[in-house]
Each structure stands twice: as structure tokens, then as C-alpha cells.
Amino acid sequence: MTVKELKEKLDLTIYSGEQGLDNEITGGYVSDLLSDVMGNADAGEVWVTLQTHKNVMAIASLKDMAAIILVNNHKPEEDTLAQSNEEGIPLLGTAMTTFEVTGRLWELIKK
Amino acid sequence: MHFEYQIEGGNFTRAGYASSEIKKKLKQLNVDLGIIKRTVVATYEAEVNVVAHAYSGTIYVDFDEEKVVIKLVDEGPGIPDIDQAMKEGFSTASSTVREMGFGAGMGLPNMKKNADDLQITSEVNKGTTVVITMFFKKEAKDL
Ligand SMILES: Nc1ncnc2c1ncn2[C@@H]1O[C@H](COP(=O)(O)OP(=O)(O)OP(=O)(O)O)[C@@H](O)[C@H]1O
Ligand SMILES: [Mg+2]
Numbered sequence: 203m204t205v206k207e208l209k210e211k212l213d214l215t216i217y218s219g220e221q222g223l224d225n226e227i228t229g230g231y232v233s234d235l236l237s238d239v240m241g242n243a244d245a246g247e248v249w250v251t252l253q254t255h256k257n258v259m260a261i262a263s264l265k266d267m268a269a270i271i272l273v274n275n276h277k278p279e280e281d282t283l284a285q286s287n288e289e290g291i292p293l294l295g296t297a298m299t300t301f302e303v304t305g306r307l308w309e310l311i312k313k
Numbered sequence: 314m315h316f317e318y319q320i321e322g323g324n325f326t327r328a329g330y331a332s333s334e335i336k337k338k339l340k341q342l343n344v345d346l347g348i349i350k351r352t353v354v355a356t357y358e359a360e361v362n363v364v365a366h367a368y369s370g371t372i373y374v375d376f377d378e379e380k381v382v383i384k385l386v387d388e389g390p391g392i393p394d395i396d397q398a399m400k401e402g403f404s405t406a407s408s409t410v411r412e413m414g415f416g417a418g419m420g421l422p423n424m425k426k427n428a429d430d431l432q433i434t435s436e437v438n439k440g441t442t443v444v445i446t447m448f449f450k451k452e453a454k455d456l
Contacts, residue, residue, distance in 0.1 A: 236361075237419035240354055241426070253414045260329030264336060264353050281326060 203227050203311060205269045205292050208248065212306055214271060214294040218283040221290035225268040227311060232304050236261055243267060248311075250304055252276050259285040259293070267291065271307075273300045314338075314376040320360060322368040322389065325413065331372050332357040335383065342376065344449055351427040352447045356383055358420035359443045363387045365410050367440065380429075383445040391437040399425065 206223040209216060216223075228246035233239050234253055243249060245266035251258060254276050262270055263285070269292040272278060278286070278293050286293040296303050316338070318331035335356055339349045356372075363370035367389025375382045392398045399421050406416025424431055430446040 234414050235417040235419070236414040237358065237417045237423055240357055241419055241423040245350070251414075255413055256326055257328055257413065257415075260333070261357070264329060264332055264357055265350075 205248070205294075208269070208307075208310065209292075209294060211310060212296065212298075212303065214296050217272075217278050217286070217293045217295055219269070219286035219290055219292035221287075222269065222292045225292070227268045230304070230307050230311060231267075232300060240265070248307065250300055250307070252300070254278050254282060256281045256285055258282060259289060259291065262291050263289045269294055271296060271303060273298060273303055316374040318372040318374075320363045320370040320372065320385075320387070322364060322366075322370070322387075325364055328361050328364045329357055332360050335372075335374055335381075338374075338376070339381070344381075348447060348449060351429075352381065352383075352445075354426075355424045355428040355431070355445045355447075358423045359383070359385045359445060361415065362420055362441075362443075363389070365406055365415055366390065370440075379450060380446055380448045383447075385443045385445075386440065387442075388440045391439055391441055392433070392435040393437050395433055395435060 205225045227248050230248045231243035232250040234251050239261055243265055246268050248269045249267050250271045252273050259282055272295045275297050336353050367387035370387030373384040397403055401422045402418040404416045404418035410416050428445045429448050432444040435441040
């Protein structure tokens with residue numbers, strides 16, 4: 203599934219990084235601890251988090267992740283948006299909690 | 314080939330910049346993707362540790378045919394007990410740093426797991442030196 207299809211299915215807001223809407227999603231990772239994501243997430247995954255600062259984009263880019271979903275209506279900071287646009291990694295948002303959005307993600311992308 | 318990057322302690326907006334440059338260089342050199350991934354994890358964690366725990370630092374990167382050696386030298390508080398610091402979950406990160414999602418005490422274990430060779434030396438009140446070595450061919454290490 204592409205990021206665009208996911209965005210439509212879950213009615214996610216897109217904040218930035220539209221160039222990456224065709225990125226293919228191969229799985230997901232859910233964590234707010236950055237070293238946990240660095241150590242355990244993989245390329246092509248969508249990352250669910252409530253962290254809104256720029257380091258999230260740095261990690262997503264270093265790990266070649268497909269997209270980021272910010273939960274609970276958390277809004278990205280300005281420099282996070284800018285880096286998302288530079289890297290072409292979509293930054294998406296939802297009013298859903300981590301629990302809800304992860305459950306729905308799992309249903310959509312489980313193998 | 315030799316490259317150097319400066320790291321500013323406390324400046325999280327720049328954290329990851331050097332790692333990203335090193336990743337680009339490895340891609341240009343057509344290094345195996347799995348090796349690039351492990352290098353990125355180890356280098357990023359080392360870079361962020363300078364930002365989070367030290368005052369300033371320099372990364373020295375040396376490529377040759379068979380390996381890349383990434384050496385991070387910082388001026389900072391140093392690590393009094395390296396064995397303790399290596400334990401997963403051990404962290405002295407400030408509350409501000411923790412709120413950002415750093416400070417899980419997973420960085421050094423990530424470095425250990427991903428680097429082909431990791432050397433850490435430290436002097437309290439002076440600084441820390443971390444040397445990450447990555448071999449481009451898996452066999453090189455076992456020769
Ligand atoms: N360059 C350094 N200078 C001084 N102390 C360091 C340095 N690197 C690591 N340490 C010490 O070792 C501890 C463990 O480091 P580690 O990277 O494993 O975890 P962390 O940085 O606290 O959290 P995380 O990496 O999960 O965000 C740190 O909390 C700090 O006390
Ligand atoms: Mg760390």
C-alpha cells in the first residue's frame with residue numbers, strides 16, 4: 203500500500219512531504235523513544251509517534267522510512283515540516299490515539 | 314578519503330547531519346545496503362550522544378578499500394564507568410532531553426549491536442572518544 207492510499211483509508215491530515223505520497227509502506231513501527239526507533243525500525247515502515255520535533259525527521263530519513271503519523275492532534279514544529287518537505291517523507295496527522303491508529307494500521311497492512 | 318564534521322553540544326536541530334552526510338558517501342561508494350544501515354545506526358547514536366551529553370566534538374571519517382573508520386572525539390564530562398553506561402536503560406540524560414524521546418539508555422547498546430568494532434575511551438571532566446569501524450566485506454573481519 204502507498205502512503206497516499208493509507209492517508210485516504212484512515213482519513214489522515216497531510217502536513218508536508220507530499221512528494222513522498224507514492225512511497226510504498228512495508229510495515230510499521232510505534233514508539234516515542236528515538237533510540238528504540240533507530241535500533242528497531244526498518245526501511246519502508248510508517249512510524250507512529252507523538253514526538254513533533256525535527257529529530258523525528260532526521261531519524262525517518264536516516265532509516266528510509268515511508269512516512270510519519272503524529273497522533274492525538276499533535277502538530278509538527280516548523281523546522282520539522284521544512285525537513286519533511288526537503289526529504290520527501292510525508293508527515294501525516296490524526297486525532298486518533300496511538301492505540302486506535304495502530305490497530306487500524308495493523309488491519310490494513312498485516313501480511 | 315578523509316572527512317571531518319563538527320558537532321555542537323546541546324544543539325539538537327543539527328543532530329544527525331553528519332550521519333546523513335556519511336550515509337550519502339557510503340551510498341556513492343556503493344557499499345552494501347545492510348552495512349550502510351548498521352553504520353547509520355551506530356554513527357547517529359554516537360553523534361547524538363555528543364549533542365546530548367558533551368560540549369563539543371569532531372567526527373573524523375576515514376574510508377579505505379575495505380573499511381570505514383568513524384572516530385568521534387568530544388570535550389565533555391566523560392563517562393566515569395563505561396561498563397555501566399553500556400547497559401541498556403542506563404542514562405544520565407536531563408529531563409528536557411528525555412521529553413524529546415532521547416535518554417532511553419539504548420544508544421550505546423545500539424552502537425555495540427551494529428558496529429563491527431566499537432572502542433570507547435573516556436576521561437572524566439575531559440571527554441570521550443568513540444571509534445566505530447565498519448568492514449565493507451563481511452569476511453574482512455574474519456580473515
Ligand atoms: N559522549 C558522551 N559523553 C559523556 N557521557 C556519555 C557520552 N555518551 C554516553 N554517555 C553516558 O552514557 C549514558 C548511556 O548512553 P546511551 O547512548 O546508551 O543512552 P542515552 O544517550 O542516555 O539515551 P538514548 O541513547 O537511548 O537516547 C548516557 O546517559 C551518558 O551518561
Ligand atoms: Mg544516546
